[in-house]
Amino acid sequence: NAGVTQTPKFQVLKTGQSMTLQCAQDMNHNSMYWYRQDPGMGLRLIYYSASEGTTDKGEVPNGYNVSRLNKREFSLRLESAAPSQTSVYFCASTIQGATASYEQYFGPGTRLTVT
Amino acid sequence: SQKIEQNSEALNIQEGKTATLTCNYTNYSPAYLQWYRQDPGRGPVFLLLIRENEKEKRKERLKVTFDTTLKQSLFHITASQPADSATYLCAPGTGGFKTIFGAGTRLFVKA
Numbered sequence: 001n002a003g004v005t006q007t008p009k010f011q012v013l014k015t016g017q018s019m020t021l022q023c024a025q026d027m028n029h030n031s032m033y034w035y036r037q038d039p040g041m042g043l044r045l046i047y048y049s050a051s052e053g054t055t056d057k058g059e060v061p062n063g064y065n066v067s068r069l070n071k072r073e074f075s076l077r078l079e080s081a082a083p084s085q086t087s088v089y090f091c092a093s094t095i096q097g098a099t100a101s102y103e104q105y106f107g108p109g110t111r112l113t114v115t
Numbered sequence: 116s117q118k119i120e121q122n123s124e125a126l127n128i129q130e131g132k133t134a135t136l137t138c139n140y141t142n143y144s145p146a147y148l149q150w151y152r153q154d155p156g157r158g159p160v161f162l163l164l165i166r167e168n169e170k171e172k173r174k175e176r177l178k179v180t181f182d183t184t185l186k187q188s189l190f191h192i193t194a195s196q197p198a199d200s201a202t203y204l205c206a207p208g209t210g211g212f213k214t215i216f217g218a219g220t221r222l223f224v225k226a
Contacts, residue, residue, distance in 0.1 A: 041218055042119065042215065042216035042217050042219070043204070048212050058213060059213070102210075103149070103164065104159075106158030106159050107158050109158050
């Protein structure tokens, strides 16, 4: 099992450019999440998908869109990147569901710099 | 608003000693609390979950306490080793999908 994988690992964008961060999990988890992590701050939830076919806003959704492509894949799109979106982005997944398990499995992260 | 406080200053201890990290929360009543470990350049890794009706939980050299009256959790690593050096995040949860994470405490264990 690869667990949670993310691509790319690093990315540099110019202000106004767009990009999509990809995330996939092979653990048959129902729920998937996108977080950003900035120095001195905790992980902040951008969007989550409770189950295939649903997505909901988290704490800091502005400037982002998501797609739950299927049960395995959850992508995060920046339509017009801004320097304030410079951060490390983590994707995570949990089993959740009727037998709720709150343990989150995280990917290795994508380090994004917007100049 | 819900707030989580972890000591932002790094904790430096000698190998073999017990490391104790603190997590305080305000303005909500979590049903459980999770602890994660994060190494530089990597994603967090789940360590332990303690529920509100559990006062203490252990896993190998790790011990977590959860005091709902004090709104605090303590995370202990006994017989600490240099390999325990990392950032430790706490995440009190209420059972929904929106878990809030603390900023973490950096632990350095010196040989």
